[in-house]
Amino acid sequence: MKASRLGRLGSYLALTGLAxxxxxxxAMMLAGSLKPNExxxxxxxxxxxxxxxxxxxxxxxxxxxxxxxxxxxFNSVFITGTIVAAGLIVNALAAYAxxxxxxxxxxxxxxxxxxxxxxxxxxxxxxxFYGASILGLRDTYIVQILPFIANAFSxxxxxxxxxxxxxxxEEAASLDGASTLRIFxxxxxxxxxxxxxxVAILSFLTWWGSYLWPLLVTIVPEVRPLPVAIASFYxxxxxxxxxxxxxxxxxxxxxxxxxxMFQRWFVRGVASSAIKG
Amino acid sequence: MASxxxxxxxKTYPDGTRVxxxxxxxxxxxxxxxxxxxxxCGKSTVLRMLAGLEDLSGGEIRIxxxxxxxxxxxxxxxxxxxxxxxxxxxxxxxxxxxxxxKMKGLSxxxxxxxxxxxxxxxxxxxxxxxxxxxxxxxxxxxxxxGRAIAREADAFLMDEPLSNLDxxxxxxxxxxxxxxxxxxxxxxxxxxxxxxxxxTLGQRVAVMRGGRLQQVAPxxxxxxxxxxxxxxxxxxxxGMNLVRAPLDSSNGGLCVRLGDVRLxxxxxxxxxxxxxxxxxxxxxxxxxxxxxxxxxxxxxxxxLTATVRTAESLGHETLLHLDSPLTTVAADAPRRVxxxxxxxxxxALRGHHxxxxxxxxxxxxxxxxxxxxxxxxxxxx
Ligand SMILES: Nc1ncnc2c1ncn2[C@@H]1O[C@H](COP(=O)(O)OP(=O)(O)OP(=O)(O)O)[C@@H](O)[C@H]1O
Ligand SMILES: [Mg+2]
Numbered sequence: 001m002k003a004s005r006l007g008r009l010g011s012y013l014a015l016t017g018l019a020x021x022x023x024x025x026x027a028m029m030l031a032g033s034l035k036p037n038e039x040x041x042x043x044x045x046x047x048x049x050x051x052x053x054x055x056x057x058x059x060x061x062x063x064x065x066x067x068x069x070x071x072x073x074f075n076s077v078f079i080t081g082t083i084v085a086a087g088l089i090v091n092a093l094a095a096y097a098x099x100x101x102x103x104x105x106x107x108x109x110x111x112x113x114x115x116x117x118x119x120x121x122x123x124x125x126x127x128x129f130y131g132a133s134i135l136g137l138r139d140t141y142i143v144q145i146l147p148f149i150a151n152a153f154s155x156x157x158x159x160x161x162x163x164x165x166x167x168x169x170e171e172a173a174s175l176d177g178a179s180t181l182r183i184f185x186x187x188x189x190x191x192x193x194x195x196x197x198x199v200a201i202l203s204f205l206t207w208w209g210s211y212l213w214p215l216l217v218t219i220v221p222e223v224r225p226l227p228v229a230i231a232s233f234y235x236x237x238x239x240x241x242x243x244x245x246x247x248x249x250x251x252x253x254x255x256x257x258x259x260x261m262f263q264r265w266f267v268r269g270v271a272s273s274a275i276k277g
Numbered sequence: 278m279a280s281x282x283x284x285x286x287x288k289t290y291p292d293g294t295r296v297x298x299x300x301x302x303x304x305x306x307x308x309x310x311x312x313x314x315x316x317x318c319g320k321s322t323v324l325r326m327l328a329g330l331e332d333l334s335g336g337e338i339r340i341x342x343x344x345x346x347x348x349x350x351x352x353x354x355x356x357x358x359x360x361x362x363x364x365x366x367x368x369x370x371x372x373x374x375x376x377x378x379k380m381k382g383l384s385x386x387x388x389x390x391x392x393x394x395x396x397x398x399x400x401x402x403x404x405x406x407x408x409x410x411x412x413x414x415x416x417x418x419x420x421x422x423g424r425a426i427a428r429e430a431d432a433f434l435m436d437e438p439l440s441n442l443d444x445x446x447x448x449x450x451x452x453x454x455x456x457x458x459x460x461x462x463x464x465x466x467x468x469x470x471x472x473x474x475x476x477t478l479g480q481r482v483a484v485m486r487g488g489r490l491q492q493v494a495p496x497x498x499x500x501x502x503x504x505x506x507x508x509x510x511x512x513x514x515x516g517m518n519l520v521r522a523p524l525d526s527s528n529g530g531l532c533v534r535l536g537d538v539r540l541x542x543x544x545x546x547x548x549x550x551x552x553x554x555x556x557x558x559x560x561x562x563x564x565x566x567x568x569x570x571x572x573x574x575x576x577x578x579x580x581l582t583a584t585v586r587t588a589e590s591l592g593h594e595t596l597l598h599l600d601s602p603l604t605t606v607a608a609d610a611p612r613r614v615x616x617x618x619x620x621x622x623x624x625a626l627r628g629h630h631x632x633x634x635x636x637x638x639x640x641x642x643x644x645x646x647x648x649x650x651x652x653x654x655x656x657x658x
Binding site: 166168169171172173174175176177178179182186187190191 | 328329330349350351353355356357359361363365366367376377380381424428
């Protein structure tokens, strides 16, 4: 009893320590974004880094004055949102075809798609860049969206969820007269909310922070997303650390919002409880 | 409403297992046919091929004379009740009932009318706004039935629709299904592995084993004139006893020796089964229903003596599992001589009979109650 209580205490301490470790940079960012610029670097190495003494929203005002923040925010939201939304449809449909439909070459193609998962984007960035240049797509939204809609990992996630759905549901629907596409939208989709939420969150996180590709294919600020914008903000004199941290904080907010929106589905169990007796 | 026919239908799964072999079966318009057989004999496969969920490897299936082999399930206008009901979990009961109607493109007023009627018929009114998750097993079963009925399909296919329910509910819903089917007059194929369900429900019963039909007949005929020892052993609880014994001639007639008992066959039996005379002197299988065995009266001169192995009292009857001098064999493998202990001779005695293992009992049989099969299990006719 005593030993287990001690053990419990130990693990709580360890977990708290870890949590603090991971939260520290975020806390420092938040605190720093509220402080006068000159204090940020001075206090960076001390505990005072976490205390927003003399807090004000001046840095936030500066971000909006010195950059076209709303434009970048719109770009990021539009690009990422389109990738996520279109990706949900395209990848789910592809995964359904792999999981349930019978067609020639299915298994071969599916294995190819799985193999794509281990291909790092950096490996194909350069050829892709030339492709985009030849097509005259640089400095557009479309070039930042199109290459990322179809995604091997999303297909894989959907696939593994669909394959576990009870087949009788689809069979019942087909006897009830629903076409394959109808079955997909009227039966599969509503019963796959956890899968859609997982894919939405994961792909949102991936593409919200994407940096290399937009940096390569855009030069004009009008179509650049937040990660590229914050990088050029670093190099925009005068160097103001408080402003940069405010920019960073603003950039993180949407991520938190999206996560909070979907996390309820993220952990939700499957529809199966109504299937089994 | 429709008639259904299977002609030489066979099914081999991609892994090479032949599951259905030359199935010929006719189901009349408005008939309730029960397909019964042990687990794994291919009942679900038959139903799924009819529904279009499984391809045929050979033969033809016709609905109202039209070959449907290549028709999608969507186009066959059949409705199916699945063993696990397969209700749409994301829809309410109303949504589940409406789903097939919407797929048919019916008008809102027509949909509402049918949902109302179905709900009234199956007593679902109070449940219409619930999700399947919030229903009991019996209620889910009723919703699944409702979804099938509201469709007004040409035929109902039911794959063990009651097997997830408790015994009492099973009996109740079984009766309801029979009444409902009679009232709607819809052609129905009902699959079960439960022979009691089959006997009580079916206008005709089709007994299957290992992908082959054994017998298709009304329940009483299946019981009284089983076409082989498998059907005889499968129908009835407990199943028929099978005993190997020689047929002897006795002053112009035939008799069998069961232990110390000599039973002379009745003239009726000889007339019904002329094949018996040809087998004089040969070994045959003699079928004895447990319920046809009774205790010998005190003064009886000839009786079969047996020893109680175990006794089970069910209240209204007592099942005695007996060791006897007879050569008992298993109904599903009559030719195999069992290793070790032979199957017990089972007697179902009316009422309560206090017996303990080891007790000796004296039994009496009526020769009119015997069934006769050749050694390969086929009924002697
Ligand atoms: N997809 C498949 N591939 C290979 N064999 C299969 C497949 N589906 C079923 N089988 C086999 O076919 C046989 C018949 O299966 P089926 O489901 O029709 O039996 P059943 O009579 O409905 O049994 P139960 O009463 O247990 O439901 C079984 O031996 C089963 O193992
Ligand atoms: Mg089955």
